[in-house]
Amino acid sequence: MRLLPRLLVATLLFAAPSALADDAHTLYQTSIIDALLQGVYEGSTTIGDLHQHGNFGIGTINGLDGELIGLEGHFYQVRSDGSVHTLDDDVAVPFATVIEFEPQEHVDLPGAKDFVAFSRALDGKLSSLNTVVAVRIHGQFPWLKVRSVPRQTPPYRPLAQVVEGQSVFEFVNMPGTLVGFRTPDFMRGLNVPGYHLHFLSDDGEHGGHVLDMRLEPVIVDLDYAESVEVDLPKDRAFRGAGLNRDMKDDLRKVEQGGR
Ligand SMILES: [Zn+2]
Structure with missing residues (x-):
């Protein structure tokens, strides 16, 4: 029974490729940040599935095996040793957020001395703070501090x-x-409030989750999401997780630790 809706969706997409255009400005995410915080590090969504929903985004890999970056239709992994690898379609992800990136705005941002100053400055430039905004910044970065996480094995901490x-x-x-x-x-x-950015170098050899940075003036490309699709895992780890509590302190440690 559960197969039927997926088959129908697949049929519709093949029959009418223009249906893909409806994905514009639709944010897709698999699982939720609070589940990741609690150690739900395995999902059944794959890189191939992410390709269906976007060409741009961030997340992590099953077993928490590094930081994930989607850019121009390619998905990359930054392992904890700092090496960058292209991800195949069959690789599974426990948490990721993607969008078909079609920027509606390009804003000039003056330099920023750190991540907090950057956040404040860009907040002041956004035409709305009331939706998810995909952010892309290409440039030469005077200073970046990034991290990656080491692959875990069960039982997950x-x-x-x-x-x-x-x-x-x-x-x-x-x-x-x-x-x-x-x-x-x-x-x-559901996700990380505020800015959550990953970095990929032009030579494709460096990257990670951004902890802090210093910026020279840059142009910021912005895509404002008009809807959000959240895919909830069906496995026991997710269904059994204690998600009815405030994870704010854990989130601060995880997102800003080492800043
Ligand atoms: Zn991250």
């Missing part, structure tokens, strides 16, 4: 404990692209 063993890398005058999202506070629990 909460993310706040795992990041104590994260690898941190700093880059100076590195050309590349920042890929990520600004999520409104009202989506707390």
Whole structure:
């Protein structure tokens, strides 16, 4: 029975490729940040599935095996040793957010001395703070501090404990692209409120989850989501997770740890 809707969707997409255009400005995410925080590190969604929903985004890989970056239709993994790898379609992801990136706005941003200053400055430029905004910044970055996380094995520990063993890398005058999202506070629990950015260098050899950075003036490309699709895992780890509590303190440790 459960197969039927998927088959219908597949049929419709093949019959009418223009239906894909409806994906424009639709944010897709698999699982929710609070589940990741609690150690739900395996999902059944694959890189192939992400390709169906977007060409741009961020997330992680099953077993928490590094940081995920989607850019121009390719999905990359930054492992905890700092190496970057292209991800095949059959690789599974426990948490990811993607969009078919079609920027509606391009804003000039003056330099920013750190991540907090950047967040404040870009907030002041956005035409709305009340939806998820996909953010792409290409440039040469005077200073970036990024991290990646080490692959885990069951039984999984909460993310706040795992990041104590994260690898941190700093880059100076590195050309590349920042890929990520600004999520409104009202989506707390589903995703990371505020800016969540990953970095990929132009040579494809460096990257990670951005902890802090310094910026020269840049142009920021913005795609405002008009709808959000959340795919909830059906496995026992997700269904059994204690998701009815406030994970704010864990989130702060995970997103800003080492800043
Ligand atoms: Zn991240």
